[in-house]
Amino acid sequence: MDHFNYQQDLLFAEEVPLSKIAEQYGTPSYVYSRATLERHAKAYTESFNSMDGLVCFSVKALSNVAILKVLKQCGCGFDIVSGGELHRALLAGADPQKIIFSGVGKSKAEMAAGIKSNILSFNVESKSELMALEEVAKEMNAVAPVAIRFNPGVDAGGHEFTKTGRKSDKFGVSIDETMLLTAKCIQSKSLNIVGLTCHIGSQISELEKFSEAATQSLKLLLEVEKLGAELNFIDMGGGLGVTYVDEKTVQPYELIKCYEEIFRNRPERLIVEPGRSISANAGILLTKVEYKKNDFLITDAAMNDLLRPSFVSGST
Numbered sequence: 384m385d386h387f388n389y390q391q392d393l394l395f396a397e398e399v400p401l402s403k404i405a406e407q408y409g410t411p412s413y414v415y416s417r418a419t420l421e422r423h424a425k426a427y428t429e430s431f432n433s434m435d436g437l438v439c440f441s442v443k444a445l446s447n448v449a450i451l452k453v454l455k456q457c458g459c460g461f462d463i464v465s466g467g468e469l470h471r472a473l474l475a476g477a478d479p480q481k482i483i484f485s486g487v488g489k490s491k492a493e494m495a496a497g498i499k500s501n502i503l504s505f506n507v508e509s510k511s512e513l514m515a516l517e518e519v520a521k522e523m524n525a526v527a528p529v530a531i532r533f534n535p536g537v538d539a540g541g542h543e544f545t546k547t548g549r550k551s552d553k554f555g556v557s558i559d560e561t562m563l564l565t566a567k568c569i570q571s572k573s574l575n576i577v578g579l580t581c582h583i584g585s586q587i588s589e590l591e592k593f594s595e596a597a598t599q600s601l602k603l604l605l606e607v608e609k610l611g612a613e614l615n616f617i618d619m620g621g622g623l624g625v626t627y628v629d630e631k632t633v634q635p636y637e638l639i640k641c642y643e644e645i646f647r648n649r650p651e652r653l654i655v656e657p658g659r660s661i662s663a664n665a666g667i668l669l670t671k672v673e674y675k676k677n678d679f680l681i682t683d684a685a686m687n688d689l690l691r692p693s694f695v696s697g698s699t
């Protein structure tokens with residue numbers, strides 16, 4: 384639920400009429416509701432019962448530093464995919480031990496920045512990435528914390544382009560390769576295996592898909608343990624869908640409950656990386672109608688300000 388409401392035909396952000404914001408700051412403007420962001424973040428942070436939990440907001444969903452500060456104050460850590468996002472998270476005052484570095488294309492410079500900042504983990508997505516990370520850590524005389532992102536083979540996500548958990552997708556590695564990479568970490572003096580991770584896609588509204596991925600994670604966790612790895616966390620990624628029009632979705636507490644049931648009695652920490660379910664309905668683009676042209680209302684904002692609506696027929 385968000386805090387944008389109509390009061391007698393006037394749209395309000397919390398207690399402020401948007402017309403007043405337009406008057407004071409001009410248009411186009413992005414308007415965010417702090418109360419909505421806090422509500423959405425707490426819907427996750429307050430849902431953990433039996434497991435120690437960490438919510439790492441996925442910075443790609445909204446990387447405004449002022450907003451990251453609000454989320455940090457709610458207890459969130461951050462899921463980042465670039466040196467720039469690391470910089471923003473640190474500017475927001477993030478605890479580096481609550482930062483997860485995801486993404487398939489980390490450069491060596493970005494790896495070095497992550498090691499220097501003492502982040503919680505590099506979520507590694509390929510053998511070549513692991514080799515590069517080992518090299519960087521060795522050069523720095525450091526030990527890099529690693530979680531292997533495995534691909535559970537779950538077909539989920541609102542759109543073809545936001546499905547990431549199938550075997551044919553570029554993300555993560557197979558179960559066999561996870562075992563090999565874990566063994567490699569155990570042997571290496573420059574790598575420390577600390578977790579297991581997956582992320583199956585975005586705008587997912589079926590709890591069964593998350594449950595399928597968690598069940599696979601648990602199975603793999605037991606196998607990885609046999610190699611002698613002692614993991615600190617299981618990271619289940621993000622992906623929870625939101626209501627844009629009338630889509631039915633799962634609530635964060637239902638998702639966390641589902642994970643806690645599957646991982647019951649496990650000692651590892653549970654990490655989740657929500658993005659859109661925290662930020663999607665927490666902001667609006669405030670724009671003014673400049674002209675009327677046939678059936679069109681021409682506004683002072685366009686796709687350079689908000690890209691998605693122009694792709695609405697293939698919405699992701």
Ligand SMILES: Cc1ncc(COP(=O)(O)O)c(C=O)c1O
Pocket residue numbers: 441444462485486582584585586620621622623656657658659660
């Ligand atoms: C690794 C990873 N974690 C988390 C997210 C956030 O997903 P969502 O915004 O659907 O919650 C993404 C999105 O692409 C991702 O790639």
